[in-house]
Amino acid sequence: MQRVDARRAAAEIRRLLKDGGTAEHAAGVQWFFKDEIQSHGWYTADLRRAAVKYRRAILKEFGLPFLLRAADELFSGKNLEEKIFAVFLLENLTGELGEDEFRLFESWLPRISSWADHDALVHSLISPMVVAESSRTRNVFRWAKSRNRWKRRAACVALIRGARQKMFFAEIKQLTALLLADEDDMVQKGLGWLLRETAKFDAKRAVPYLMSIRGRGPRLVLRTACETLPAGARKRILAVRPGLK
Helix, strand or coil: CHHHHHHHHHHHHHHHHHHHCCHHHHHHHHHHHCCCCECCCCCHHHHHHHHHHHHHHHHHHCCHHHHHHHHHHHHCCCEHHHHHHHHHHHCCCHHHCCHHHHHHHHHHHHHCCCHHHHHHHHHHHHHHHHHHCHHHHHHHHHHHCCCCHHHHHHHHHCCHHHHCCCCCHHHHHHHHHHHCCCCCHHHHHHHHHHHHHHHHHCHHHHHHHHHHHCCCCCHHHHHHHCCCCCHHHHHHHHCCCCCCC
8 A cells, every 4th residue: 555655646746746846947957968868948956946845744644665665666767857856865864774775766776767867866865885894896797797788887886975085995896897898988987986985085006096097998997097186197197108098
């Protein structure tokens, strides 16, 4: 019965999302993502405020399990705002979640259709849960070997919050070895993002490592990884060498 009620709650939210956006912003989102996105044209701040309002109401009346079911229903949709709303319903609650919920979020990865819903899910929900339980890094290496581009990107983004706390350096090097030759630009951007955060918060270890891979790393990965480094270090890492792509 609660599953049916959760579907009804998701249907109510879908009606809200359909009626509350703007056609002008939806057109802008469509232009930005080209053919990837279905959007109702919500601005992020407005969407988050609406989600927080629903979160409070649902938690007060039905509790966290119901909220999770409603979010699961929403993330099964094709619309961008539905998926982002699902994440906003649960962000900042990951400390109350466990292994069952981690597996639930992992099951959402094949539903991803763009980097926007990907990064919302992985950075806001999965990554903090990896920090909370480091044994979950084993999933990262399984995702890194997937044919699904979003799972391979997820392997990178899932470690970012840990990188900001100087965690997982050995895992980051191992993951980089697995994905450095990946030709998918979404994966390269995800890996570059991870290495950038590693360099920003742990430059003492990251800079020598980036120097060690600069002859093999794709230019996109290295440029992204160096964005927050001092000019001198950035110049050394990005110096052209034979074999650099």
